[in-house]
Each structure stands twice: as C-alpha cells, then as structure tokens.
Amino acid sequence: MPRVVVPSQLRGYTAGKSEVDAAGATVAAVLADLDRQFPGFRFRVIDEHDRIRRHIIIFVGGDRVDAVDAAITDAQEMHIVGALSGG
Amino acid sequence: MGLQLYVATRKGFWIAKQGTDRRTWSLRGPTYLGQQCHHLVLDPRDRRTLLLASRQWHLGPTVFRSTDGGETWKEAATPPQFPKGEPRERAVDHVFWLTPGHASEPNVWYCGTSPKGLFRSDDGGVNWAPITGFNDHPEQHKWVGSDKDQTPDGGKLHSIIVDHRDPKHLYLSMSGGGTFESTDRGDTWSPLNLGVDMDFAPPKTDGTEYEFGHDPHHVMQHPVNGDRLWMQNHCGIYKIDRPSNRWSRIGKNMPKEIGDVGFSITPHPRDANTAWVFPMDGTGDWPRTSPGGKPAVYMTRDGGDTWQRQDVGFPREQAWWTVKRQAMCADTNTPVGLYFGTTNGELWASDDEGASFHLLFRDLPHIFSVTCGDMA
Numbered sequence: 001m002p003r004v005v006v007p008s009q010l011r012g013y014t015a016g017k018s019e020v021d022a023a024g025a026t027v028a029a030v031l032a033d034l035d036r037q038f039p040g041f042r043f044r045v046i047d048e049h050d051r052i053r054r055h056i057i058i059f060v061g062g063d064r065v066d067a068v069d070a071a072i073t074d075a076q077e078m079h080i081v082g083a084l085s086g087g
Numbered sequence: 088m089g090l091q092l093y094v095a096t097r098k099g100f101w102i103a104k105q106g107t108d109r110r111t112w113s114l115r116g117p118t119y120l121g122q123q124c125h126h127l128v129l130d131p132r133d134r135r136t137l138l139l140a141s142r143q144w145h146l147g148p149t150v151f152r153s154t155d156g157g158e159t160w161k162e163a164a165t166p167p168q169f170p171k172g173e174p175r176e177r178a179v180d181h182v183f184w185l186t187p188g189h190a191s192e193p194n195v196w197y198c199g200t201s202p203k204g205l206f207r208s209d210d211g212g213v214n215w216a217p218i219t220g221f222n223d224h225p226e227q228h229k230w231v232g233s234d235k236d237q238t239p240d241g242g243k244l245h246s247i248i249v250d251h252r253d254p255k256h257l258y259l260s261m262s263g264g265g266t267f268e269s270t271d272r273g274d275t276w277s278p279l280n281l282g283v284d285m286d287f288a289p290p291k292t293d294g295t296e297y298e299f300g301h302d303p304h305h306v307m308q309h310p311v312n313g314d315r316l317w318m319q320n321h322c323g324i325y326k327i328d329r330p331s332n333r334w335s336r337i338g339k340n341m342p343k344e345i346g347d348v349g350f351s352i353t354p355h356p357r358d359a360n361t362a363w364v365f366p367m368d369g370t371g372d373w374p375r376t377s378p379g380g381k382p383a384v385y386m387t388r389d390g391g392d393t394w395q396r397q398d399v400g401f402p403r404e405q406a407w408w409t410v411k412r413q414a415m416c417a418d419t420n421t422p423v424g425l426y427f428g429t430t431n432g433e434l435w436a437s438d439d440e441g442a443s444f445h446l447l448f449r450d451l452p453h454i455f456s457v458t459c460g461d462m463a
Binding site: 051 | 143144145146147149162164166168169170171172176178179
C-alpha cells in the first residue's frame with residue numbers, strides 16, 4: 001500500500017498525521033481511498049474534472065505527475081505538496 | 088445572546104460580540120487562520136447556524152457549517168461544484184456569496200461562485216447542487232462574459248436575493264454580467280439592467296441599451312418594501328421600484344467631487360428611502376480608495392434625491408482604505424447601528440445611524456465581509 005506524505009494544509013483532514021497509507025494503483029485511486037478515510041480530502045486536491053489544483057503538486061516515487069491517471073506501486077511514496085505560489 | 092458581527096477576512100474569520108451598552112465589544116478568533124474567508128452568514132431562521140465560504144490558497148473551495156453558533160465547524164459533504172465532464176469544464180475557484188433561503192424553506196441556502204455559478208442546498212448547507220436553469224442556460228456564456236469581463240481574482244456571482252414575499256422569486260448579480268431575475272425558483276432567468284450605465288463599452292450602433300454585461304457591485308432588496316431594490320454599480324448608484332424594469336441613477340445626485348462609485352450599499356431596516364454607501368475613487372487609474380484619502384459614508388433619506396456626508400470619527404486625511412461589497416451592514420436597532428470593515432483590517436461602528444463612527448478593532452487582515460445577526 002503506497003505511503004502518502006501529507007502537506008500541512010491538509011493535515012486537518014488526517015488528524016494531524018503527516019504520513020498516511022492509502023490503497024490504489026493510480027493517483028486517482030489513492031485519492032479516492034484517502035477521501036474514503038478522510039472525507040473531503042480529495043476535492044481539496046483535485047477539482048470536479050479530476051485536474052490537480054493549480055497550487056498543488058503531486059510527486060510519485062520522486063517524479064512530478066501532471067494527471068491523476070499516473071500509476072503508483074505499493075512500494076512508492078506519493079508526496080502531495082503545497083506549491084510555492086505566492087512566495 | 089445579543090448582536091454579533093461576523094467578520095470574514097483574507098486570512099480567517101473573527102466574531103465580534105456587542106455588550107448590552109452597545110459600546111463595548113469583545114472579539115473571538117481567529118478561526119481558520121490563513122484561509123480566504125469570503126462570506127460568513129448567520130441563518131436568520133434559527134439564529135444558530137452559520138455558513139462560511141472559504142478557500143485555502145492551495146486547496147479547493149468549500150463551505151463550512153456550524154450549528155452551535157460558531158463553536159464547532161464541519162465541512163460540507165458535497166461542496167459547490169460544476170458537473171464532472173461538462174463541456175465548458177468550469178471548476179469552482181472560490182465560493183463568494185451565501186444567501187439563506189426563504190423563511191418558509193428553513194433548510195434552503197443559495198451560493199454564488201467564481202467562476203460565476205449558482206448553487207443551492209436543500210439540507211442546510213451540507214450538500215450543494217448546481218442550479219442548471221442558470222448555470223447551463225444556452226445564453227449563460229454570453230451573460231458571464233470573457234476573462235476580460237471579470238474582477239481581478241475572477242468573476243463573481245453575488246447579491247443573491249430571495250424575495251421575502253415569495254420563495255420562487257430570485258435575483259442575482261454578476262461582476263460583470265449584470266442583474267438577472269427568476270420567478271420560478273431559478274428554472275428561467277431574465278436580465279434586469281435597463282437604465283444602468285456601461286461606460287466601459289461603446290454605445291450600441293442601433294441605439295438600444297445593452298441587455299446584460301453590466302457591472303453591479305452589490306444589490307440589496309429593502310427588507311420591508313420588497314419592490315425597492317438598491318444597487319451600487321461600477322457605473323453609479325441606482326434604485327428600482329418593481330414592477331418597473333428600469334433602474335434610476337440616483338448617484339447623479341452625489342457631490343461631483345466624490346462621485347458615485349463604490350462597492351457596498353446598505354438599506355435601512357425599516358425606512359425604504361434611507362440607505363448608506365461608502366464611495367471610493369473611480370477616477371484615473373481607479374485606485375478604489377477613499378476619495379482624497381478622506382473616508383466618508385454617504386446617506387440618503389429621500390430615496391437618493393439628496394445625500395449627506397457622514398465622516399465624524401474618521402481620519403481627516405491620509406486614510407486610503409475602502410470597504411468591499413460585502414463589508415457593510417445595518418442592525419435593526421433604533422437608532423440603527425451601522426458596521427463596516429475596511430481593506431486595512433479596521434472594524435468600524437455607528438450606533439446613531441451614521442451621525443458618528445467609532446473604531447471597534449484594528450490590525451485585522453484585509454476584511455472581505457461583515458454581516459450582523461442576533462444569535463439565539
């Protein structure tokens with residue numbers, strides 16, 4: 001099960017945890033499982049058309065991904081990052 | 088519990104509580120520090136429920152709800168959002184405006200978003216659904232305009248009005264886009280902009296008026312005389328008395344050196360001919376500051392025929408703040424209390440209908456909205 005690193009802006013959903021586990025073979029599936037565990041989480045990260053929000057960046061295994069259909073393995077970490085928007 | 092002010096700012100919200108002497112105040116907050124809080128509104132039907140339109144800079148938009156007067160908060164289960172996969176691929180950037188439904192519909196709320204969308208909740212703000220009669224109207228893309236027709240941080244759908252005499256009768260306004268009316272609970276809409284100036288567009292070559300595309304900043308229905316609407320527009324101050332379909336530019340009666348540009352307009356809770364505005368500088372580069380750096384409220388008591396300057400208590404010079412469209416309100420006391428928040432984080436009050444003002448709190452973040460309510 002992939003490990004997800006949660007930014008400070010989203011830890012209100014994860015009871016303060018900075019790392020959580022979520023199941024899924026794609027970023028979309030992992031986000032769906034995160035939303036099941038932490039209701040409301042997914043819509044703060046992606047919009048109603050499944051686009052990653054403008055000021056959010058997602059890395060899988062250290063590589064930045066641009067869409068939620070990106071694959072992820074159980075051995076990989078997914079980092080959700082609040083972009084440096086605004087300095 | 089007494090009168091409270093709900094102060095939503097660019098970096099969280101605060102609640103100010105008035106003492107029994109109407110002069111002492113206490114401040115509670117911040118809550119959701121760091122989040123852009125556009126509107127915080129008490130439900131007048133139960134006087135316990137509060138809804139908050141909020142957006143964290145990195146995260147998506149949402150609505151939070153409290154049913155215990157602001158002690159605890161819970162996020163909407165289904166925040167306002169456009170349908171997945173719709174052809175125009177609109178995505179809500181922020182929820183800008185909240186309006187409680189009619190007194191006979193205790194769980195109904197409406198909200199307006201950026202980009203411009205209209206949404207409704209039938210369960211007190213827990214789940215939101217698009218009002219397709221507006222959002223998907225075949226002409227809606229023309230009504231809302233292009234990227235050049237928006238406020239700097241995105242177009243706004245605001246001033247959602249539920250006629251207190253008829254739950255099916257709605258108004259909404261857009262910056263830009265104009266004011267629209269529905270008499271069937273939002274299924275169909277008609278523009279209501281005749282008489283409103285559009286000095287940012289050339290006259291139509293056929294000599295007729297534009298039906299839409301105007302820039303109302305704030306529209307309010309009088310709480311007693313429901314036929315009277317007040318509008319502060321990008322191009323002046325207006326009123327209309329329905330069923331007339333033509334607005335009258337009463338701002339022409341403002342002093343020429345002040346002009347009639349501003350964001351907010353606040354009707355008196357009982358007297359339909361009394362209202363207050365906070366003019367801003369709309370000349371040259373449009374600084375949107377107090378004209379000349381000298382803040383003043385202007386009041387009319389005769390339906391806009393004449394206006395009186397009210398500036399007792401304000402700085403006499405070098406004060407360059409202004410008041411946003413949701414940031415001024417009136418209570419129902421006698422005499423009426425007025426309250427407003429400024430772009431430099433000051434919260435001001437008058438307990439004598441604007442004859443004098445006093446500073447309640449300073450050094451808050453940029454204030455987006457101030458609403459008032461009598462918490463049960």
